[in-house]
Amino acid sequence: MTKEIDAFMKKVIARNSGEKEFHQAVREVVESVTPFIEKHPKYKNAKILERMVEPERVIMFRVPWLDDKGEIQINRGFRIQMNSAIGPYKGGLRFHPSVNLGILKFLAFEQVFKNSLTTLAMGGGKGGSDFDPKGKSDQEVMKFCQSFMTELFRHIGPDTDVPAGDIGVGGREIGFLYGQYKRLRNEFTGVLTGKSLNWGGSLIRPEATGYGCVYFVQEMLKTRKMSFAGKVCVVSGSGNVAQYTVEKLNQLGAKVVTLSDSDGYIYDKKGIDDKKLEFVMHLKNVKRGRIKECADEFGCEYVAGQRPWKVACDVAFPSATQNEINEADAKVLVKGGCIAIGEGANMPTTPEGVRVFQKAKILYAPGKAANAGGVSTSGLEMSQNSMRLGWSREEVDKKLHGIMVSIHENCVKYGKEQDKYINYVNGANIAGFVKVADAMLDQGLV
Ligand code: NDP
Ligand code: 2IT
Numbered sequence: 087m088t089k090e091i092d093a094f095m096k097k098v099i100a101r102n103s104g105e106k107e108f109h110q111a112v113r114e115v116v117e118s119v120t121p122f123i124e125k126h127p128k129y130k131n132a133k134i135l136e137r138m139v140e141p142e143r144v145i146m147f148r149v150p151w152l153d154d155k156g157e158i159q160i161n162r163g164f165r166i167q168m169n170s171a172i173g174p175y176k177g178g179l180r181f182h183p184s185v186n187l188g189i190l191k192f193l194a195f196e197q198v199f200k201n202s203l204t205t206l207a208m209g210g211g212k213g214g215s216d217f218d219p220k221g222k223s224d225q226e227v228m229k230f231c232q233s234f235m236t237e238l239f240r241h242i243g244p245d246t247d248v249p250a251g252d253i254g255v256g257g258r259e260i261g262f263l264y265g266q267y268k269r270l271r272n273e274f275t276g277v278l279t280g281k282s283l284n285w286g287g288s289l290i291r292p293e294a295t296g297y298g299c300v301y302f303v304q305e306m307l308k309t310r311k312m313s314f315a316g317k318v319c320v321v322s323g324s325g326n327v328a329q330y331t332v333e334k335l336n337q338l339g340a341k342v343v344t345l346s347d348s349d350g351y352i353y354d355k356k357g358i359d360d361k362k363l364e365f366v367m368h369l370k371n372v373k374r375g376r377i378k379e380c381a382d383e384f385g386c387e388y389v390a391g392q393r394p395w396k397v398a399c400d401v402a403f404p405s406a407t408q409n410e411i412n413e414a415d416a417k418v419l420v421k422g423g424c425i426a427i428g429e430g431a432n433m434p435t436t437p438e439g440v441r442v443f444q445k446a447k448i449l450y451a452p453g454k455a456a457n458a459g460g461v462s463t464s465g466l467e468m469s470q471n472s473m474r475l476g477w478s479r480e481e482v483d484k485k486l487h488g489i490m491v492s493i494h495e496n497c498v499k500y501g502k503e504q505d506k507y508i509n510y511v512n513g514a515n516i517a518g519f520v521k522v523a524d525a526m527l528d529q530g531l532v
Pocket of ligand 1: 251252253254255256295322323324325326327346347348349405406408409430431432457458460461
C-alpha cells in the first residue's frame with residue numbers, strides 16, 4: 087500500500103508545491119482511505135480521491151483598508167470552496183498573520199470530512215486573511231471586515247457558502263462582516279454563523295466546539311469504563327475553544343491546570359475554577375490582554391515561550407493551533423501518564439506525534455472528529471435561520487451531545503482494529519470519506 091500512497095502524494099506535492107500543511111492533511115487521509123478504496127474499486131475507478139484533493143474553487147483577493155493614522159493597508163483575502171457534494175460550502179474564516187493558501191487548503195480539506203461526520207448537510211470550505219487583529223482598534227477591525235466582505239459577498243450566500251469564525255474571528259468580527267453583507271445584498275439571511283443571539287445567532291454556538299470536544303472525549307473514556315471526575319487536564323490556547331472546554335470540564339468534575347497563548351502558559355496547580363475562568367474570559371474577550379496577567383491574579387506559575395505539554399496530566403486538550411504537539415511533546419505527555427487527547431484545534435499534532443499516541447494505545451481523538459461540535463452547531467444555527475425559529479439552550483445542547491455521540495459511534499464502526507484498539511484517525515477519515523464519495527458518485531462527473 088505504501089507504494090500507492092507515495093505515488094499519490096508525489097502528484098499532490100508536485101501540483102501544490104510549498105503547501106506543507108495541505109500535504110500533511112492530505113497524506114493523513116490518503117493513508118487511512120487507500121486500503122478502503124482498494125477494497126471498493128468503485129471509488130478507485132471514479133478517481134474520487136483525486137477529485138477530492140482539488141478544490142472546486144479558490145478565490146483570492148485584495149483587501150485594502152485605511153488604518154487609524156490614515157495610512158493605506160493591504161491584506162490578502164481567501165475563500166477555498168473545497169467540496170459541495172453534500173451541502174453548501176461551510177467553514178470558518180481565520181484572521182492571523184500566518185494565513186496563506188496552504189494553511190487554508192489544509193483547513194478546507196479537513197472541513198469536508200468533519201462536516202460529513204456531523205450527520206448534517208454541509209459541504210466544506212475555509213477562508214480568511216493574513217490580517218492581524220492584535221493591537222488593532224475596533225474601528226480598524228471594522229474597516230478591515232467591511233473591505234473583506236465587499237469582495238467576499240459575491241461568492242457566498244445561505245445556499246452557496248456559509249462562513250463562520252476561527253482563529254481571530256469571533257462575535258465582533260462576525261457582526262461587522264454580517265452588517266456589510268446586509269448592506270450590499272439588502273437581504274437578512276443566514277449567510278454567516280456565530281451571529282449574536284438578537285440577530286439570528288444560536289444558543290450554545292459559542293460554547294459548542296469546547297463542549298463538543300469534551301463530550302467526545304467522555305465517550306472515549308467510557309470505552310475504558312472511565313469518567314472525567316477527578317481527572318487532571320491540560321488545555322492549550324485561551325480563546326473560544328479553550329474557554330468552553332474548561333467550562334465543561336469543570337462541570338464534569340475534572341481539574342484544568344493550564345491555559346496558554348502565543349507568548350506562554352499558566353500552570354495553576356489548584357485548578358482553573360469557574361471564577362478564574364470568568365477572569366480569563368474578560369481578559370481575552372473584552373480587554374484582549376495576555377494570559378500572563380492571570381499569573382498575578384491567581385498567584386500561579388507562568389512559563390514564557392513554551393507550550394504546556396510538560397505538565398503531567400490525565401487528558402490533554404490542544405486548543406490553539408496546528409502542529410503545536412510534536413513527537414517529543416507527545417512522548418513527554420505519554421510518559422507523564424496522559425491517557426487521552428481531545429483535539430479542539432485543527433491538526434494540532436504532527437504525524438510523528440500521532441504515531442507516538444497510537445503506539446502507546448492511548449485514546450486519541452483527531453480534530454476533525456473531536457472539534458466537529460462547532461460546525462455542527464453552526465449547522466443547527468442554519469436550520470433555525472431557515473425556520474425563522476430559535477431553539478432553547480437545552481434543545482441545542484441535547485442535539486450537539488447527540489451528534490458527538492454519533493460521530494464517536496461512526497469512528498468506532500470504521501476504526502476498530504483487530505486487537506480492539508480504536509484508531510479514531512482511520513475511523514473519522516473513512517466514515518467522513520464514504521458519505522462524500524457516494525454523493526459524488528451519484529452526481530456524475532463533478
Ligand atoms: P481564538 O482566536 O479564539 O483563540 C486562539 C488561541 O490560540 C489564542 O489563545 C491564541 O493565542 C492561540 N494561538 C493562535 N495561534 C497560535 C500560534 N501560532 N501559536 C500559539 N498559540 C496560538 O481561536 P479559536 O479558539 O476559535 O480556535 C482555536 C483552534 O480551534 C484553531 O485551531 C481552530 O481552527 C480550531 N477550531 C475552532 C472552532 C471554532 O468554532 N471557533 C471550531 C473547530 C476548530 P494569541 O491570542 O496569543 O494569538
Ligand atoms: O474549524 C471549524 O470547524 C470551525 N472553525 C467552525 C466552522 C463553522 O462553520 O462553524
